[in-house]
Amino acid sequence: MKLTILGGGGFRVPLVYGALLTDRGEGRVTDVVLHDLDDGRLRAVARVLAEQAAAVPDAPRVTATTDLDEALRGADFVFSAIRVGGLEGRANDERVALEQGVLGQETVGAGGIAYGLRTVPVAVDIARRAARLAPDAWVINFTNPAGLVTEAMSRHLGDRVIGICDSPVGLGRRIARVLGADPKQAWIDYVGLNHLGWVRGLRIAGRDELPRLLADPDLLGSFEEGKLFGVDWLRSLGAIPNEYLHYYYFNRETVRAYQQAEKTRGAFLADQQARFYEEMRDPGAAALAAWDRTRAEREATYMAENRESAGAGERDADDLSGGYEKVALALMRAIARDERTTLILNVRNQGALSVLDADAVIEVPCLVDSGGAHPVAVAPLPEHATGLVCAVKGVEREVLAAAGSGSRATAVKAFALHPLVDSVNIARKLVEGYTDVHPGLAYLK
Ligand code: G6P
Ligand code: MN
Numbered sequence: 015m016k017l018t019i020l021g022g023g024g025f026r027v028p029l030v031y032g033a034l035l036t037d038r039g040e041g042r043v044t045d046v047v048l049h050d051l052d053d054g055r056l057r058a059v060a061r062v063l064a065e066q067a068a069a070v071p072d073a074p075r076v077t078a079t080t081d082l083d084e085a086l087r088g089a090d091f092v093f094s095a096i097r098v099g100g101l102e103g104r105a106n107d108e109r110v111a112l113e114q115g116v117l118g119q120e121t122v123g124a125g126g127i128a129y130g131l132r133t134v135p136v137a138v139d140i141a142r143r144a145a146r147l148a149p150d151a152w153v154i155n156f157t158n159p160a161g162l163v164t165e166a167m168s169r170h171l172g173d174r175v176i177g178i179c180d181s182p183v184g185l186g187r188r189i190a191r192v193l194g195a196d197p198k199q200a201w202i203d204y205v206g207l208n209h210l211g212w213v214r215g216l217r218i219a220g221r222d223e224l225p226r227l228l229a230d231p232d233l234l235g236s237f238e239e240g241k242l243f244g245v246d247w248l249r250s251l252g253a254i255p256n257e258y259l260h261y262y263y264f265n266r267e268t269v270r271a272y273q274q275a276e277k278t279r280g281a282f283l284a285d286q287q288a289r290f291y292e293e294m295r296d297p298g299a300a301a302l303a304a305w306d307r308t309r310a311e312r313e314a315t316y317m318a319e320n321r322e323s324a325g326a327g328e329r330d331a332d333d334l335s336g337g338y339e340k341v342a343l344a345l346m347r348a349i350a351r352d353e354r355t356t357l358i359l360n361v362r363n364q365g366a367l368s369v370l371d372a373d374a375v376i377e378v379p380c381l382v383d384s385g386g387a388h389p390v391a392v393a394p395l396p397e398h399a400t401g402l403v404c405a406v407k408g409v410e411r412e413v414l415a416a417a418g419s420g421s422r423a424t425a426v427k428a429f430a431l432h433p434l435v436d437s438v439n440i441a442r443k444l445v446e447g448y449t450d451v452h453p454g455l456a457y458l459k
Contacts, residue, residue: 021095022048023055028062033339048078049085058294065302086147095156098133104280110447121159122261123434132454134166134417141170161208162410164360165375177360180337188237205392209258241326271323352384422458
């Protein structure tokens with residue numbers, strides 16, 4: 015079985031390969047094709063993978079190419095983990111937004127729109143090629159902003175593209191743990207858009223245990239979301255929001271924290287990864303050790319400004335392990351081997367959340383089998399959450415329209431309509447600022 019990874023020179027590829035190495039089952043991936051535009055990055059990552067595979071018998075064979083069509087041809091699965099504009103692009107997304115006093119996070123607010131505008135045309139090109147060259151392949155989208163990019167690709171690939179994120183599973187796992195339950199046995203009633211969802215219930219043996227958590231301030235304050243949002247706010251909401259909602263509910267504080275930070279997240283990661291790829295140019299360097307050190311530092315500092323502004327302290331050791339690769343592997347196994355399972359994924363709505371149309375990509379529990387991911391119908395969201403979901407989906411649709419038509423006015427509309435951008439004038443300045451720094455936005459006229 016052939017797995018193609020687009021963005022194959024990316025820093026998180028060894029996580030995926032590490033997960034593949036643990037899979038000993040029938041029908042597992044035998045060939046991994048790494049595709050990237052940058053040959054040096056491909057070579058660096060290939061070295062890490064070679065060290066990972068050293069002691070493993072029958073490890074999947076790894077090849078690398080800079081030819082996209084060659085990489086796609088004959089693939090059974092395609093992981094799309096590209097980063098258009100690189101981490102320098104991410105740092106610019108953040109900087110331009112913060113200069114205008116709004117948020118520049120890569121998936122939320124102005125930064126997410128800028129990143130989406132840059133990424134959608136490239137993702138659409140990939141989707142078109144995949145539909146032509148690997149019509150039976152399943153495409154799993156890792157690229158942020160994951161919901162928006164998945165929706166763009168779904169217009170060409172239908173339900174053969176599925177978007178993933180590890181934040182809902184991580185959230186479900188934390189809630190189950192504080193309740194003393196096995197996360198694998200819990201049904202997580204979660205729905206929304208990517209990085210914009212809420213856990214409204216958590217059923218263990220058929221019983222909703224979330225009320226027990228909400229009733230116990232000590233328990234509620236003992237894990238990441240309790241510390242980030244505060245016990246009182248979670249009790250007012252009666253739900254546990256995805257951690258990215260911190261940017262909405264505490265917008266003023268997070269903008270200030272990011273303005274005061276020595277470096278933005280993107281700038282920090284750009285420097286950190288530049289050091290790693292530079293180190294890999296030394297043929298004597300221990301690749302896996304260098305990669306692992308860099309990874310650990312990245313994970314420890316994840317959302318550090320949010321935690322600091324909330325006085326939430328360090329991350330729990332249990333939360334450091336990530337999980338993207340586990341979601342991706344579970345999804346691939348369920349499809350390839352018809353190992354039926356449920357996963358929270360980004361797929362076309364198809365009526366699961368009645369307030370949005372059938373083609374809107376949402377993040378929702380899905381039943382997965384060899385036929386793909388089938389969203390499970392969920393109870394409606396409360397009005398405040400419906401309001402946010404509809405507003406942000408409306409913005410995503412403007413981004414898709416701007417990327418399709420190349421209309422600058424539509425791009426302004428996308429920024430201006432976002433709940434975290436508070437003025438049409440600011441939206442105009444954002445479009446100016448972003449088109450000045452990003453060559454990938456030259457198509458906006
Ligand atoms: C979480 C989010 C992802 C994000 C990742 C890394 O897993 O769900 O969307 O890509 O963290 O974030 P970072 O800030 O380290 O790039
Ligand atoms: Mn995510």
